[in-house]
Amino acid sequence: MFLDDRHLTRRRLLAGASFVLGLGLLPAAAAKKTAKSRDRADEPSSGTALPIPALVDLTPGTPYELVAQPALHAFRRDLPVDVVGYGGTYMGPVLRMRRGDTVAVRVVNRLARPTNVHWHGLLVEGHVDGGTSPILEPGASWEASLAVDQPAATLWYHAHVHGSTTQDVHDGLAGMLIVEDGVAQTLGLPSTWGVDDLPLILQDRDFDDMGRPVLPPLTGNLEHGFRGHTPIVNGVADATARVPGRRVRLRLLNASGARTHRLVFDDRRPFHLIASDDGYLPAPIELAFLPLAPGERAEILVDFASGPAALLTEPDAHEHRAGGSVALLPDVLEAPARLVAFEPQRDQTNSHPVPKALVPLPDLPESTLGIPRRRFELRVSPGLTAAGGVAGHDHSGHGAMAMHAATPSPPPRLTINGRSFDMGRIDEQVKLGTTEIWEIVSPDMAHPFHLHGAHFRVLSEDGGRPKLWNGGMKDTVQVENSAELLITFTRKADASAPFVYHCHLLEHEDGGMMGAFTVA
Ligand code: C2O
Ligand code: CU
Numbered sequence: 001m002f003l004d005d006r007h008l009t010r011r012r013l014l015a016g017a018s019f020v021l022g023l024g025l026l027p028a029a030a031a032k033k034t035a036k037s038r039d040r041a042d043e044p045s046s047g048t049a050l051p052i053p054a055l056v057d058l059t060p061g062t063p064y065e066l067v068a069q070p071a072l073h074a075f076r077r078d079l080p081v082d083v084v085g086y087g088g089t090y091m092g093p094v095l096r097m098r099r100g101d102t103v104a105v106r107v108v109n110r111l112a113r114p115t116n117v118h119w120h121g122l123l124v125e126g127h128v129d130g131g132t133s134p135i136l137e138p139g140a141s142w143e144a145s146l147a148v149d150q151p152a153a154t155l156w157y158h159a160h161v162h163g164s165t166t167q168d169v170h171d172g173l174a175g176m177l178i179v180e181d182g183v184a185q186t187l188g189l190p191s192t193w194g195v196d197d198l199p200l201i202l203q204d205r206d207f208d209d210m211g212r213p214v215l216p217p218l219t220g221n222l223e224h225g226f227r228g229h230t231p232i233v234n235g236v237a238d239a240t241a242r243v244p245g246r247r248v249r250l251r252l253l254n255a256s257g258a259r260t261h262r263l264v265f266d267d268r269r270p271f272h273l274i275a276s277d278d279g280y281l282p283a284p285i286e287l288a289f290l291p292l293a294p295g296e297r298a299e300i301l302v303d304f305a306s307g308p309a310a311l312l313t314e315p316d317a318h319e320h321r322a323g324g325s326v327a328l329l330p331d332v333l334e335a336p337a338r339l340v341a342f343e344p345q346r347d348q349t350n351s352h353p354v355p356k357a358l359v360p361l362p363d364l365p366e367s368t369l370g371i372p373r374r375r376f377e378l379r380v381s382p383g384l385t386a387a388g389g390v391a392g393h394d395h396s397g398h399g400a401m402a403m404h405a406a407t408p409s410p411p412p413r414l415t416i417n418g419r420s421f422d423m424g425r426i427d428e429q430v431k432l433g434t435t436e437i438w439e440i441v442s443p444d445m446a447h448p449f450h451l452h453g454a455h456f457r458v459l460s461e462d463g464g465r466p467k468l469w470n471g472g473m474k475d476t477v478q479v480e481n482s483a484e485l486l487i488t489f490t491r492k493a494d495a496s497a498p499f500v501y502h503c504h505l506l507e508h509e510d511g512g513m514m515g516a517f518t519v520a
Helices: 005-025 165-171 183-187 399-403 506-511
Strands: 055-057 064-074 080-086 094-098 102-109 118-120 141-147 153-158 174-180 197-205 230-233 239-244 247-254 261-265 271-276 279-287 290-292 297-303 309-314 318-322 325-329 337-345 373-381 413-416 428-430 435-441 447-451 455-461 476-479 482-488 499-503 514-519
Touching (some): 080 165, 165 506, 197 337, 230 337, 247 261, 279 297, 290 297, 435 447, 476 482
Parallel strands (some): 064 102, 197 247, 239 337, 373 435, 428 514
Antiparallel strands (some): 118 153, 261 309, 271 279, 271 297, 309 337, 373 413, 435 482, 499 514
């Protein structure tokens, strides 16, 4: 719809090529390595035992205190370093809420920096959404009353101070949030926390010699975003998890700033996708590969009856396009890297079957004629040089090197419809209760588009049908070239605390690729 056929064909070829390349690079010995005998009964044979964040059930009544505070944490074995998080850990507990409940959370800031908390994917009104206001100064606190009314899903929460979200999430200000509605039990899905229902929060870091994660200054990473050499899961590198030797449910959350996690198992075993961002799919989808962009979630069922396997993240080469030229920028990862090695244990419980059907989705409209549309163009434009000229894009494939060149290029301009985010400006006004189609266009590169306060269905991607894994309810979607999103707005937000839409590549968000909207 937005592109000529030649472009589409080339893109398909490109995607296919990287897929095959990934196959060739898979370490065939990885699965065997994890089967090595263990020295100690409670220690995995290699790597670090995957930590499982505490599960906290929020119930109506006394507010739950979510305290943002410093903590000590070891990303790599025996190298504890200073981090931040909620409640004294790197990141925070998994907060579980039941549909129909109204729960209160008191966010307390015991950090030296201003902070706030946004409930990503939770359908609540603007004044408790935490996306723009209030900002809590050190020592301050804020109580949010959250009326939970949406289907079961794996969501998350994270700091959302404009301009410092990249650093804050990197440092640990993020956690998982789960909405439950009883459907998992009805469907017979694995639901024992930390046993056959595992949260996997995926990130990537670079570490110094002391084991401290290092994030280069934002300004140097505005165009491409930071990608680390070391994948971490639930805060640890080289994670190993003991699992029962049967079907297990994994709740995947991409909490990386810029990396799209391109997920495969080392033995290419298929798995079943059962839920995307905001709930179950109508039926499980069998896949052997799943890309998860920053901010996205997915729930999958994996069978460990057939032996050990490692979940890998494939190199995230990303495309930049400018003035008819296209460059494929290589990732810092040269080969698929391990996220978690799973070690199945013998287990008496019968394996949970893969349900035939899950939860039906509402019908899509037969025609989109007459549905109001808005168009959003996400741009990464060359910055202006001191002389007033336009700087060229860095297409050398060596972004970091170019950054240290004698004449550094000015930072790119990150805009939506030609404007960078302005806290004092309302960009769009939406009528409460309406359904609209938002056309998202990303001419320069792929952007994970996200909006607050509403969920959507993907109607089309790049002028064609949505990708297999984008058919369900979503709040974040990787827009390669273009996408049409069908959005119903059911939660209010006024100009004092508007919702925002933005790119979830955190450097782009901080750099201004964001807009504000009211719903009334
Ligand atoms: Cu996950 Cu506006 O954020
Ligand atoms: Cu972006």
